[in-house]
Amino acid sequence: MSDSLNILDIKNLTIEYSSDDDVVKAVNNVNIVISKGKTLGLVGETGAGKTTTALSILNLVPEPQGKIISGEVFLAGEDVLSMKEKRLLEVRGDKVAMIFQDPMTSLNPIKTVGEQIAEGIRIHSKLNKKDAAVKAREMLELVGIPGDRILEYPHQFSGGMKQRVVIAIALACKPDLLIADEPTTALDVTIQAQVLKLINELKQSYDMSMLMITHDLGIVAEVCDEVSIMYAGRIIEHGSLEDIFDNKMHPYTKGLFDSLPNIEDRRSELKPIKGLMPDPTNLPSGCAFHPRCDYARPECSVEQPKGKKISDSHYIECHLYNETTENKLGGTNE
């Protein structure tokens, strides 16, 4: 069972990918809760397991290579992983919709944008063709595209406009949860800001919850209420926006912040995290971050750190905090 006030409740989720030779634990014992109207940022480098986690919410982990080994996913109180296919089709779009990084992966090049928006509306509502077309036009206008472009094809739109069309499709059925997977990465900087603003405004006017997957802490600062930091398949730190921005405690979280430009202090030197994300088929023993960590202790290469609550909102997995909740990283790095 799940608390129905939570739009999303992922419990102890573990997902593996296997090939002839290797098994990759892409997601390892992950817990995520998003309550109504809130936005959670899922942050980490490429390969951390963010997208695989998101696909599990739609029960779309690609089979047979991908397999959910254990755990539960509740969407507005309903158990997604045990749903029949018919119910899953209703839920995708109706309760949860996803926006991907590259709009062309979501758009059909041989259908007009109007047909594509109306299609989703007709699947999830009882509207006839004509009324669905009217609603599609409204949705296009809502995302800032003139309604008379409804008969145009995706190739007639710029990258930013295509992403607006994808947003219109995603929001047409007013889902409870919007998953945005790096929604602005493929766009240039000015357009990025516009699309982000649009997502934020629509989220508020529709009173939706959102899972924002990103490696960009600037985006997190702008749209998120809470943040989960993911590394090598695990959530290694979670907290409110304030916990993570003002009192980050995990060495990896600190590394992420140190490696990004700081608009308020242009003189500060950028320090990329040393080393690379580990090979997922051969993760380091103990804490998977230990080969890259400046704070590593002997136990770090042997034992997986247990999760610890620093406060009601702040959680961490790191041996530095076994006996204390005092920040060991020497204050904040704002």
Ligand code: SF4
């Ligand atoms: Fe670094 Fe050890 Fe903490 Fe891992 S557990 S982040 S290696 S100090």
